[in-house]
Amino acid sequence: MRMSIVVATRNRAEQLRSCLDALVRQDGVAQDAYEIIVIDNGSTDGTEQIVASIQRQFSQVRCHYEGRMGLSIARNAGVRLAQGDIISFGDDDAIPSSSYVAEVLASFDDPQVDCVGGKIVASWPDGAAPGWFAPKYGNVVGQTSFGETARWMKRDEFPFGGNIAIRREVFQTLGGFNEDLGKRGQNSIWGEEIDLCHRMQEHGYRFFYNPKALVRHVVGRHRATERYFVESLFGKGVTEGYQKLAHKGKAVFTIYLLLKAARLAMTSVYYLSTGTLQSETGRFQLRCALAWYAGYLHFLAVKDNFGSACGLPTRSVLQSAIRNPNSEIENLHGALLMISYEDLASHNGLNTRIKGIARELSAAGRRVEIAAPSYNGRGPETPGHFAGIRVHAVPVPNIFSKWRIPIVTRALSVAMLTLCMVRRLRKSAGPFAWVQSEQVYPFLAACLLARKWKARVILDDPSLLGLFVQEKLRRRRVLRPLLKRAVERFETSLWRRADCILCSSQRTAGAIGERVEGAKTTLFRMCNGVDLSEFTAGPDGGPGNRLFFNCSVPYYQNVAALRNFLKIVARFEQAGFHDYSAVIAVNDATALPSDVMHESALNPRVRLLSNEKSLVPWLHESDLVLLPYEKGHLTTAGPRLKAFEAFACGKIVLGTQEGLDEIPGCIDGHNMILCSDWLDMADKTMGLIAEGETPRKQRIRSEARRLAETEYSWQRLVKAYDTILNNR
Numbered sequence: 001m002r003m004s005i006v007v008a009t010r011n012r013a014e015q016l017r018s019c020l021d022a023l024v025r026q027d028g029v030a031q032d033a034y035e036i037i038v039i040d041n042g043s044t045d046g047t048e049q050i051v052a053s054i055q056r057q058f059s060q061v062r063c064h065y066e067g068r069m070g071l072s073i074a075r076n077a078g079v080r081l082a083q084g085d086i087i088s089f090g091d092d093d094a095i096p097s098s099s100y101v102a103e104v105l106a107s108f109d110d111p112q113v114d115c116v117g118g119k120i121v122a123s124w125p126d127g128a129a130p131g132w133f134a135p136k137y138g139n140v141v142g143q144t145s146f147g148e149t150a151r152w153m154k155r156d157e158f159p160f161g162g163n164i165a166i167r168r169e170v171f172q173t174l175g176g177f178n179e180d181l182g183k184r185g186q187n188s189i190w191g192e193e194i195d196l197c198h199r200m201q202e203h204g205y206r207f208f209y210n211p212k213a214l215v216r217h218v219v220g221r222h223r224a225t226e227r228y229f230v231e232s233l234f235g236k237g238v239t240e241g242y243q244k245l246a247h248k249g250k251a252v253f254t255i256y257l258l259l260k261a262a263r264l265a266m267t268s269v270y271y272l273s274t275g276t277l278q279s280e281t282g283r284f285q286l287r288c289a290l291a292w293y294a295g296y297l298h299f300l301a302v303k304d305n306f307g308s309a310c311g312l313p314t315r316s317v318l319q320s321a322i323r324n325p326n327s328e329i330e331n332l333h334g335a336l337l338m339i340s341y342e343d344l345a346s347h348n349g350l351n352t353r354i355k356g357i358a359r360e361l362s363a364a365g366r367r368v369e370i371a372a373p374s375y376n377g378r379g380p381e382t383p384g385h386f387a388g389i390r391v392h393a394v395p396v397p398n399i400f401s402k403w404r405i406p407i408v409t410r411a412l413s414v415a416m417l418t419l420c421m422v423r424r425l426r427k428s429a430g431p432f433a434w435v436q437s438e439q440v441y442p443f444l445a446a447c448l449l450a451r452k453w454k455a456r457v458i459l460d461d462p463s464l465l466g467l468f469v470q471e472k473l474r475r476r477r478v479l480r481p482l483l484k485r486a487v488e489r490f491e492t493s494l495w496r497r498a499d500c501i502l503c504s505s506q507r508t509a510g511a512i513g514e515r516v517e518g519a520k521t522t523l524f525r526m527c528n529g530v531d532l533s534e535f536t537a538g539p540d541g542g543p544g545n546r547l548f549f550n551c552s553v554p555y556y557q558n559v560a561a562l563r564n565f566l567k568i569v570a571r572f573e574q575a576g577f578h579d580y581s582a583v584i585a586v587n588d589a590t591a592l593p594s595d596v597m598h599e600s601a602l603n604p605r606v607r608l609l610s611n612e613k614s615l616v617p618w619l620h621e622s623d624l625v626l627l628p629y630e631k632g633h634l635t636t637a638g639p640r641l642k643a644f645e646a647f648a649c650g651k652i653v654l655g656t657q658e659g660l661d662e663i664p665g666c667i668d669g670h671n672m673i674l675c676s677d678w679l680d681m682a683d684k685t686m687g688l689i690a691e692g693e694t695p696r697k698q699r700i701r702s703e704a705r706r707l708a709e710t711e712y713s714w715q716r717l718v719k720a721y722d723t724i725l726n727n728r
Helices: 013-024 047-055 071-081 100-107 135-141 168-174 192-202 226-248 250-274 280-310 315-323 349-363 406-428 443-453 465-472 479-495 506-515 556-574 594-602 616-620 638-648 678-691 695-711 714-725
Strands: 003-009 034-040 061-065 086-091 094-096 115-123 163-167 207-218 336-339 368-375 384-386 389-396 434-438 456-460 500-503 522-525 546-551 581-586 606-610 624-627 652-656 673-675
Touching: 003 013, 003 071, 003 100, 013 034, 013 047, 013 086, 013 094, 013 100, 034 047, 034 071, 047 061, 061 071, 071 086, 071 192, 086 094, 086 100, 086 168, 100 115, 100 207, 135 226, 135 280, 163 168, 163 192, 163 207, 168 192, 192 207, 226 250, 226 280, 250 280, 336 349, 336 406, 336 443, 349 368, 349 389, 349 434, 349 638, 349 714, 368 406, 389 406, 406 443, 434 443, 443 456, 479 506, 500 506, 506 522, 522 714, 546 556, 546 616, 546 638, 556 581, 556 594, 556 624, 556 638, 556 678, 594 606, 624 638, 624 678, 638 652, 638 695, 652 678, 652 695, 673 678, 678 695
Parallel strands: 003 034, 003 086, 034 061, 115 207, 336 368, 336 434, 368 389, 434 456, 456 500, 500 522, 546 581, 546 624, 581 606, 624 652, 652 673
Antiparallel strands: 086 163, 094 207, 115 163, 384 389
């Protein structure tokens, strides 16, 4: 079911009948695509009987009795009962057009849309508005229009509560309507939907206006009076004072008060000097302006005792009540923000790991969001989505990439990443219970954000920066040991600040464990996983001589492994062995060293691929997957990810100790082939090709697939995450 429509009602049985008659007879959409939930908020008229009569004809109508009085309370009850991915709210005295549901659903076909508002026209009791009415105050009776063209809504442009639809995940994040706001009995306090929209805007959600999602709001005779407008605008003034102080702060609240006072004074002078007050409309407008300002001043006078004066929280709990209302709906327990240092558009191992974990955690009911940089580009101002997961693309200038000093370049790039991440995510994300840094580069940003949200920090699969320094400065015999020692001390201080560190290899866990001993940090061994629905067993019966290697560059471990792969095929040529073909897949071929590019281009049997969206077709066409990682290189989760993907596709994997012997369950000759170095791998590869199709090779492929299915699916990895995230 795609959509749930929540209609709250109290003692308006006849108006409700007209509303439901329109909702159950929608064009262009099947009845099972949406449901209608009526929340009876203490009615004593014939509401129950009318709803029951409609239910007998239309099964998508449900009714729930909510004894606690209040529009926000009733709507939140509807949210809890809703089964649709999109939740729409309507008034019991509003008549939606026959294409309303279809238009709302069409707007949500764009995954960037988080909230949809439509046009509302007022239907006056005598067919036309009273002579004293001024259209600028039409929102008092729900009249709302942002034009006749569908468009994105501007900042501080919000839909009206009588015609608003929101994705379910927004309520899971923000906690629904503030139950201290909204109509309750005879009070005139407004603004529960505006408060929710303010919080949505603060968290970066996007609003879309569709004028074809039309609703006709029936104005009762008691509302078509000047008295009703004046009383309502007084309540709006009180509510807006509340909103300004809570969402904008004391400075904006005061400035807005002074600006409104100046405008009111100028308007009064203008009306007096031009004779506008001689007309009914002029007098009506001045009364409305005075009523609104009186309400704003009333809030200023009673804000310190706001609860007793207006039935709202006292000022001491104002901020917390407005930002985190209804704790029973919003539960931060286990909420996780994953911060990457790689652009998510890049198809590399790190992004595969992030997306795989996030997708399965979300499917298991966890609130998960991803933040990733958008280098050399202006990321969207509001989050996008991946598989229903919010993704914050944070613009990060890549101004240091051409510098020739690698250590300084990396340090400055990390500082820029930290600055941009913290500035954006403080405004558009949070709060979370956990913040996860993907490797060490976004770790400082994760710590700063965790401090703001009082969250805990996970450091996922950190590489050892000391080894990076050793590799980059291998020719600087004096500088290398000094700088390596300084970097190792620095990274140790970082590790000791993490609440939890996830290590994909036992050797990495051992090296880190020695340096964080005695700290609060907890270490978990967590290998990579694989999506078994994507990486399926490939066809058997191939020629058996097709080789495959893939990696992310420019990481030195992967570049070294790629050079070893090219040494293997070069040895084939030297030995006069030409019965093979090879595919090399990298995330960015432009980042390869020139000698590697040149050597791969010289061999006509080697094909180089760059940033392929999916590796599955190439794995299916391959027979042997080679992972010739260099002895002594401490690798991160990347090599193990490549192994799992090959296992899942039922391929024979040949790997060195630096990759495969860190994977529990790998047995040489049973489900993989272990090699001592690239030279040994070259000899064993030629032997396997010459062997042809044999029962031994079939058994290795079958056992490799079984290992991936039983031990290394992302679903099994989520169970390990539950242990961590439940430990708040």
